[in-house]
Amino acid sequence: MNAFDPQDADAERASDSAFPAAAAARPTPPVPQKRDLIAGLEKGLSVIAAFDQDRPRLTMSEVAALCGLTRAAARRYLITLEHLGFVTSDRKMYALTPKVLRLGQSYMHSARLPRIVQPELHKLAYALKEASSAGVLDGADVICIAATSAGRVVSSTLQPGTRVPAYCTANGRVLLSALPQGEVDAWIAGQNLAPLTPNTITHGERLRIEIARARAQGYAAVDQELELGLRTISVPLKSYRGEVLAAMNISVHAARVSMDQLVNDCLPALLQAQASLRTVL
Known part of the structure; x- marks a missing residue:
């Protein structure tokens, strides 16, 4: 699955003109003046964000290194x-409280x-008897x-x-497919495409094609990459x-549902929910 097939480039070329007009033309937020920014708030939030699942407990020196602070500054933020x-x-x-x-x-x-x-999501999940979630892109x-979950616990991430990670998830590829190609290329170039499973796509060009495929067909399907x-x-x-x-998905266990079944059984319901939500979003 990780092998790069040049023939797949046809899907990418065919979809180069299929960028959503609204996404390409979305307004860019004005860049704030430096004098209007509160550096202390920014750094304080970065201290909170330094703690995560892999780093639940940190020393003052570790916080300083992760946040680009002096040890004295990290001390003041932590005390506050x-x-x-x-x-x-x-x-x-x-540690966080x-x-x-x-x-x-x-x-x-x-x-x-x-x-x-x-x-x-509740309607969708209980109609299909499968887990469903929605997400937004953040870096x-x-x-x-x-x-x-609709009673189906298939992953703790739901x-x-x-x-x-956006690169190996269906929601991620759908959200990336809404970006202009230049932003997609820059995003891929900045990622560490780690092989989380033997199925994970770790070739940048192959990932680019999968994102283009999602853009062209209007959905993304991912098979055991996360x-x-x-x-x-x-x-x-x-x-x-x-x-x-945002993006909305259905998640299933591979032992119960094949990829063909996933597309054939779940995509119509997802598209119906998509159309319903579009009228109120």
Whole structure:
């Protein structure tokens, strides 16, 4: 699956003119003046973001190195965050507290997108008896903003707030396919395409073709590239103006559902949900 087939380039060339007009023409946010930015807030948030699943506990020196801070500055940020209740310390090791969840809850409770998408995911998942989720692109990753399992637990990544690499997931490829080709090329060039499973596409040109394929056909299907046993199919969620806001998928276990079954049985329902959501997004 990782081998690069030059014939697949036909799919890429055929889709070069198929960029969504709204995505290509989407307004670019104005670049703020440096004097308008609060450097302390930016650095404080970077300290929080330094903690993750692989680094749940950090020393002051590690925080300084990860965030590009002096040790003295890292100390002040950690002391402040601890005073506010977002960080706890024990024997020179620091960790986040559950209070950090309030930051994510503020988004989940106030943002319109998850509240609109969640009911449709429930309908979709229970109709198909398979897990469903929606996500948005954030740098190299896709962040899950809504999900439901419908009683099928196929992956621990299918829950709100989790992050997965965009290059080897169906939601990721759908979201990348909405970008202009120049942005896609730059994005691929900046990625470490690690082989998470024997099926993971790690060849940059092959990935570029798969993203072009998703753009041309309007969906992406991924076979056990993120996790062995996990197959996923995804479609973009568009606003009424045609702008891609998120991606929505169905995830199944490979032992139960073949790739052909995944496309034939799940894609029509996904497209129906996509059309329903487009009227309200």
